[in-house]
Amino acid sequence: MLTWSDAKTKAFQTTLLDWYDKNRRELPWRKDHDPYHIWVSEIMLQQTQVNTVIPYYHRFMKMFPTIDDLARAPENQLLKAWEGLGYYSRVRNMQRAARQLLDDYDGKWPQTKAGLQELVGIGPYTAGAIASIAFNQPEPAVDGNAFRVFSQLLEIEADITKPQTRQLFETVIRKLIPHDRPGDFNQAIMDLGASYMTAKNPDNENSPxxxxxxxxxxxxVADFPVRSKRLKPVDKQLAALIIHTPEGYLFQQRASNELLAKLWAFPLLANETDTEVEALPTVLAEQFCDETEIKVALRWVAGPAVTHTFTHQKWHIALLHADLRKQPDLSHFAGRVVPEAKFDQLPVPTVQKKIWQAYQKRQINLFD
DNA sequence: TAGACGTGGTC
DNA sequence: TGACCAAGTCT
Known part of the structure; x- marks a missing residue:
């Protein structure tokens, strides 16, 4: 697979690192090699663009300057810091790993790739990144950039969506990574993949x-990397229950085993069939309210459905509204009534913001 | 192993 | 609008 001579390998390392030394991006997590800083940035950067991460990183470090702060943080505060970033299990796993470090490792980081992978949420890529950047270990850090860059450099035809392909790339990169500057090598590959060797509109003519x-x-170039097609998101019909009471709006904390786990949102019910639609007021009443009142109060909100697309699901959400004259009984319900002025205190998913915006617009329309 | 798991940017 | 992409991991 790799047929480069030692001289060519050396020339590549020198060319890449010389370019990196002159052109590296100054990023907030590149100011030092503190493993905590590297770790937080790497988790945030998973499947997320650099420009999106930067403001989150600053806020997160202000809120949780040390591993101890992270380990002790209330979950709602943690999720609030992650609100809008997506893949929320990342931050819940980070807190678990922080507690692992304090409880099982006496607060001392494992410094090998294998040791780092023992921590929750740290897989082969992130372990390689931390090991090389923070601890100067000659380990590959194979992310999407590395797949794209090395598949093109070496015309590697293996499908990068197959888990076993990662091993192939790691084997190749181990032969290329300079032992004196492994962290800079890995970061240079990422900078290359984000500048000249991008997925769209690459500029290979000027690439170093x-x-x-x-x-x-x-x-x-267009033939690499080889990647099998993704599945299309599955359509799902839902109804959002917008329950207004004298104290505010009803929010539900989503269960830990469902999508958007532990975040807060208006209750969402399946709305696939006519039967389910007819049963909605009863379901609602059983969960948290007096049935007779709900049946009187509940009505569909006019207007097109809210749509929201995830990686694997596309939600079509109709809105149901009820205005209650008294507080519902929430003793058996995982939720609370929140005044509008305090909505921003709860961690909510983007789809909840879309529902709220659509509801506000349509409510105005009803009075036109 | 393949599918679950979010969101925002881009063309 | 839809399709694809962006510093992946877990089950």
């Missing part, structure tokens, strides 16, 4: 490593 890019030399 164009002479090493076999796919470019062969006019085959």
């Amino acid at each position: 490593v164009r002479a090493f890019n076999q796919a470019y030399l062969d006019g085959r």
Whole structure:
């Protein structure tokens, strides 16, 4: 697979690192090599673009400056810091890992890739990144950039969506990574993948490593990386229950085993069939309210459904509204009534913000 | 192993 | 609008 001579390998390392030394991005988590800083940034950067992460990183470090702060944080505060970033299990796992570090490791970081992978939420990529950047270990950190860059440089045809392909790339990169600057090497690959060797509109003519890019030399850049197609999101019909009471609106904390776990939102019920639609007021009444009142108060909100697309599901949400004259009984309900002025204190998913915006607009329309 | 797990940017 | 992408991990 890798046919480069030692001289070519050395030339590649030198070319890449010289370019990196002059052109590296100054990023907030590149000011030092503190493993906590590297860790937080790497978790945030999973499947998330750099420009999105930067403000979150600053806020997070202000709120949780140390591992102890992270370990002790209330879950709602933690999720609030992550609100809008997505993949919320990342931050819940980070707190679990912080507690692991304090309880089982005496607060001392494992410094090997294998040791780091024992921590919850740290997989092969993040372990490689922390090991190389924070602890100077010659370990690969194979992310999407590394897949794209090395698949083009070496015309590697393996499907990068297959788990076993990662091992192939790690084996190759181990032969290329310089032992004196492994962290800079890995970060240089990422900077390269974010500048000249991007997925869309790459600029290989001006790339510092164009002479090493076999796919470019062969006019085959578009053929790499090889990746099987993704599944289309499945459509789901839902009804959002917008329950207004004298004290505010009813929010539900989503269960830990469902999508958007532990976040707060208006109750969402399945709305796939006519039968389910007819049963909605009863379901609602059983859960947290007096049935007769609910049946009188509940009505559909006019207007098109709110749509929200996840990686694997596309939600179509109709809105149901009820105005209650008294507080519902919430003793058997995982939720609370929140005044509008305090909505921003709860961690909510983006789809909840969309529902609220649509509801506000349509309520005005009803009075037109 | 394949599918679950979010969101925002881009074309 | 839809399809794809962005510093992946867990089950």
